[in-house]
Amino acid sequence: MNRPFTPPYPPRPEKPVATWRGFFGERARTSVYGWSQRAFEIGYLKRNILGFRVHILLDPNLIQHVLLDNAANYAKPDIVKTLLDPIIGRGLLTADAQLWREQRRIVAASFSPAAVEAQRGTFVEAAARAMEGWSDGQLLDMAAESTRTTMTIIALALFGGDPRLISNESMAQIAAAIEGFSEARMLALFRLPQIPVTPKGRAGKRGQIYLRKTLAEVVDDRWHGRIKGDFLTGMIDALRKQFSEQEARALSIDNAATFYLAGHETTANALSWTLFLLAAQPDLQEELALEAQAALSKGADVAERVPRLRLFLSESLRLYPPVPRFDRQAVGHDKLGEEEVEPGDVLSIWPWILHRHRKLWDDPDAFDIERFAEKRGRHRFQYLPFGAGPRTCVGAQFATTEALTILAHWLGKWRFVDIGHPAEAAGMVTLRPKGGLPLKLEARR
Template identity: 35%
Template sequence: MNIASVRRPVIPPTPPRAPDNLSFFGRLAVIRQNMIATWGQRAYEEEIIQGRFFLHKSFILNQPEAIRHVLLSNYQNYTRTPAGIRMLRPVLGEGLLLAEGHAWTFQRRTLSPAFTPRATANLVPHMTAVLDETVAKLDAHTNEPVDLREVMQRMTLEIAGRTMFSFGMDRHGPTLRNFVTEYGERLARAHFLDMVLPVSWPTPLDRARARFRKRWVEFVAMLIAERRATGKKDGAPPRDLFDLMDDARDPETGKGFSDEQLVDEVATMILAGHETTATALFWALYLLALDPDTQEEVASETRGEHLDSMADIDRQKFTRAVVDETMRLYPSAFLIARAARDKDNVGGAQVSKGDIIMIAPWLLHRHEKLWDQPDAFIPKRFMSKEAPDRFAYLPFGAGPRVCIGAPFAQAESVLALARLIGTFRVELSDATPVIPYGVVTTQPDHSPLFRITRR
């Protein structure tokens, strides 16, 4: 995809690429620290790379047509890997993200009406209210060092709480953040046994994850009970996502969610709805601090207006391009790993049952055959008439299992970035390069301090 650039674009820092001849056990050692640092230059140049993973073959796919085949044309032949299930099940249970087969079909059909663009539009007032409060709090900290990553985490958690339950997260936010931090630091890093043993064989970490899950489920159930205690008037329109999810019925069977299923769906939406968006907004603010000219373009697009509707959000074309480019450079889901249920032919490669397919948005979004200046921050590439191939850009996945909350996340991200940059000028106080690392999502290796000033 060719784009024109008037000035030299910013190239944000990245971890050094691994030697192409890195040994299997050397790669395993790096995986626990930073998965995206395990790939060498070949992975950014070649379309399909074949390797071995113990008794099976492994394939890295950077060919859009091959990716289309795995995620769309023959998606039923590919399931999550044991390591992927182990990493996600303790926090997401059997919710939409992990469900398979009939369970997934039921959940997807039942939840879809709650995540349409129209339903998202009804939740925008919750977002704008939290943004108003966030701007007011930041006003008290202008011209002094601010941890904007923490601010984004608190803000998106508050938005998640209000859009899900219509109540704030002042009391429960710290506990939820502690759960997320505990899991990310202690239990979300794959161990060697997590990758080689079947899911039915517990690893030492699985026992710790099971204890975590028991506490986590009790916490989410408590949030649901608190929300239900507020009640809902008969015939009243839904006021939040919980109403939509609690009232949801499968259009074919008329069946709704059990209490146990609702816990997993709520957990999935809260975690996916705040952690990934907070991280994307952090990276966008970091990039705009590195690129003041682009930051000024975002600020000028809002023209100082108070955005409070989907129509307002849709008008922010350049800000949306900044969000899109941010998710290209820092995709939340840096790796999609699948195991083949049966033999297949993918892009000319012969895949056997049990082989591992890796589709890495981190690699795909920086591939030298698919993008012009792939490591550079150039938002205007997303305003070109030449759109990227649908299966070369996967910030929310693709195919039947594409992220159901994508319209919500995109609206929230554009609204928040437009409002924050329209109000404040953002600069870095800390000159230390921020290096992305991949554990569950693409995270910064540290939280730099920013300095903000009123426009």
């Protein structure tokens, strides 16, 4: 039998890594660096970070308690709101309690299975548009291709194909805004005003301002009836019925930004990591290309006809969860096993660690396409690429169908060849391949 492929991962020192090291080097720029081996073996860790008491939950039962059983006691943390406020304000991702419930109710129908079904044509169109520019033997940054494609899809599916949201300028500004997060996080941790000092931080701020301005224009065109009939106009109408005009306009821009960003960056990263893993395992790639070709010859619902590719995607989301961590903050007192939780404490959930935990998975760092073939023996809260509980990702099914459709179309026509570029994880909020993902393309005949 062939040895399983184990992609390289950040170094894991034997001893716990001191908290202060989180402020320097790679650990300050990429959230998945600086974890000791121990973190992948125990169920719970407590840290005190500049006065923030952080409970790191690595046991699925504790996670279930926070995300589901006592979810009402756990809100989105203030520090996350401070970080994200300049971009997505109080939209669905960052709102809590009643404001969250009302917004979730408004968007729910747009992400129902039937609504996702209705978007299949959009997924196919965007996948095909990308391939129009490719040529045999070309070296291409597939991370950028993935981003352009998912950006096109979100613009077509939710914003009537608005060209302002599919431009290279938007792509560059979003990349800058995301790059600026590590500095913004430091400022928030030290409780300093969000005034960036480094060139990266300043470029990030400019990116945020550009995005907000563009999305305000996109909203205003719909607000004044100049553009009709897309997801955003539906959302604006629903918000206007529920809130004052001023509040409704602010929430419209917040949600336009939320869905534009949450709706494409994560899926782009999922595609990138999956393409990296396909290029690294050429035999498996050939098998999945045959499956894709057979599915494509049978009709439109290609995502339902690629079961092996679906397993591959699940395993890819395990090894490289595009959202490697997410957090909550306790509203009231609670108990987690033996541990007391006080109001204001932060509860940190790490798909990155959980998905590679020694106690939960066999050979956790190795890629194994068969791992998800059987559900038996897995805790519902040990695999969380889309979160879980009431705040689970509203776009999970959209993203899965989208990713499978794109991958099947691309794989059916092209072979993705590894050129030896090391795929290192980067990113503070989402997990991207550092420096992009250059691969060689070969046309399949």
